[in-house]
Amino acid sequence: MGIPTVFITALPTIAQMVGANRIVRGVAITHPTGDPSLAAGDELALRVRILDRAVDMLASDVAPRTVWEIDG
Amino acid sequence: MTVVHYLNQFFAGLGAEEAADHEPVRLDGAQGPGKALAAAGLAIDLTVACGDDRFALDENECLATLLSWIEEADADVVVCGPSFGSGRYGYACGVLARELGRSGMPVVAAMTPDSPGVLASEGAAYIVPTTGNVAGMRDAVPIVASLAARLAAGDPVGSSEEEGYLPRGLRVNVLSDELAADRAVGLLLAKLGGEVRTEIAPPTDRVAPPDPLADPTAALVALVTEAGCVPQGNPDRLPTRHANVWLRYPIGDRADLAPEDYLSVHAGFDTTDANEDPDRLVPLDAARALVQAGRIGRVHDEFFTTTGVDTPVAVSRRMGQEIGAELRNAGVDAVILTGT
Numbered sequence: 001m002g003i004p005t006v007f008i009t010a011l012p013t014i015a016q017m018v019g020a021n022r023i024v025r026g027v028a029i030t031h032p033t034g035d036p037s038l039a040a041g042d043e044l045a046l047r048v049r050i051l052d053r054a055v056d057m058l059a060s061d062v063a064p065r066t067v068w069e070i071d072g
Numbered sequence: 073m074t075v076v077h078y079l080n081q082f083f084a085g086l087g088a089e090e091a092a093d094h095e096p097v098r099l100d101g102a103q104g105p106g107k108a109l110a111a112a113g114l115a116i117d118l119t120v121a122c123g124d125d126r127f128a129l130d131e132n133e134c135l136a137t138l139l140s141w142i143e144e145a146d147a148d149v150v151v152c153g154p155s156f157g158s159g160r161y162g163y164a165c166g167v168l169a170r171e172l173g174r175s176g177m178p179v180v181a182a183m184t185p186d187s188p189g190v191l192a193s194e195g196a197a198y199i200v201p202t203t204g205n206v207a208g209m210r211d212a213v214p215i216v217a218s219l220a221a222r223l224a225a226g227d228p229v230g231s232s233e234e235e236g237y238l239p240r241g242l243r244v245n246v247l248s249d250e251l252a253a254d255r256a257v258g259l260l261l262a263k264l265g266g267e268v269r270t271e272i273a274p275p276t277d278r279v280a281p282p283d284p285l286a287d288p289t290a291a292l293v294a295l296v297t298e299a300g301c302v303p304q305g306n307p308d309r310l311p312t313r314h315a316n317v318w319l320r321y322p323i324g325d326r327a328d329l330a331p332e333d334y335l336s337v338h339a340g341f342d343t344t345d346a347n348e349d350p351d352r353l354v355p356l357d358a359a360r361a362l363v364q365a366g367r368i369g370r371v372h373d374e375f376f377t378t379t380g381v382d383t384p385v386a387v388s389r390r391m392g393q394e395i396g397a398e399l400r401n402a403g404v405d406a407v408i409l410t411g412t
Binding site: 002003004005006007008009010011015018019021022026029030031032033034036043044047048050051052054055058059060061062063064066 | 280
């Protein structure tokens with residue numbers, strides 16, 4: 001049943017309110033998977049770290065409406 | 073006033089599990105629990121019944137038959153159940169209620185609040201909450217009979233709070249004697265006192281977390297977004313707000329979402345940073361890096377997109393179900409969804 005889905009968003013409380021179960025806190029509303037203040041290489045490294053965290057969550061049993069930080 | 077009652081094989085007296093494959097039948101007057109409803113003042117004109125397994129296996133056919141009989145009877149109200157904690161019967165009641173509701177027919181059902189019939193009914197029925205087994209019949213019957221009689225007569229029915237049925241997800245305008253400011257202060261004082269109340273409950277849509285990926289390194293992962301990311305020029309005219317459509321675009325041959333090829337048309341946030349590098353919204357370059365590193369198997373060769381601005385929950389739910397069905401057909405194992 002169901003396809004495991006991880007929601008990357010800077011507004012995790014809203015994601016919880018509407019019932020998302022796997023939530024990773026994104027960087028900002030306007031750029032959830034990036035950070036314009038970083039150099040390009042550092043930004044890609046951050047993005048890979050966010051997705052790595054997201055994949056960890058996809059492979060983990062979680063309680064309903066769980067939020068993970070990028071570095072946890 | 074014409075009242076039709078829907079029962080499963082068991083409550084209609086057709087048999088137990090051995091009769092679960094029973095085809096839809098019409099029975100005169102009240103049967104089984106219908107007699108209790110009649111005793112509570114709701115005379116049943118026609119009973120329609122169907123085996124639980126038959127309904128589950130031939131849903132469309134059974135529905136068509138039952139709906140045609142109910143239409144033929146010129147019903148003023150339809151009662152489904154009580155189905156108590158029965159999963160299959162509850163589901164059949166919910167589906168029947170949903171279809172009847174689409175044609176404007178009032179429906180009263182009764183089941184446990186966690187019955188699959190509650191979700192299946194999509195708010196079409198007045199559902200009286202019951203206990204898990206038939207012991208709750210005595211409590212449910214008078215409420216069902218009273219609601220059904222008033223609905224059939226076109227008489228007003230109160231809110232879910234007043235009447236005791238499960239919330240239907242509808243908001244109804246009412247006149248209050250108290251000013252909004254007074255009511256707001258009242259709610260705030262109640263909250264400070266530890267009692268959290270609301271006049272407008274947020275819609276809830278709870279699903280259990282799907283099982284985790286057993287092996288991410290073999291997984292086909294799809295990228296989905298509500299950030300309004302589309303090819304430059306927005307060729308399919310994705311609305312910038314109030315979107316009721318989703319779109320998909322091939323990315324099979326791309327290393328990332330380059331700014332000269334993609335942009336966000338989302339009207340709900342400042343897209344300046346995102347449009348300098350759309351991977352900040354749809355992280356294709358990082359997903360490719362994870363494939364390269366052997367962390368995930370593959371990235372699905374198209375991404376799905378819409379704009380989530382001023383989008384009603386019901387529309388979001390439909391789009392989610394549609395995208396989910398596409399992903400399921402494509403054999404996708406997991407989804408990375410980004411939101412702004």
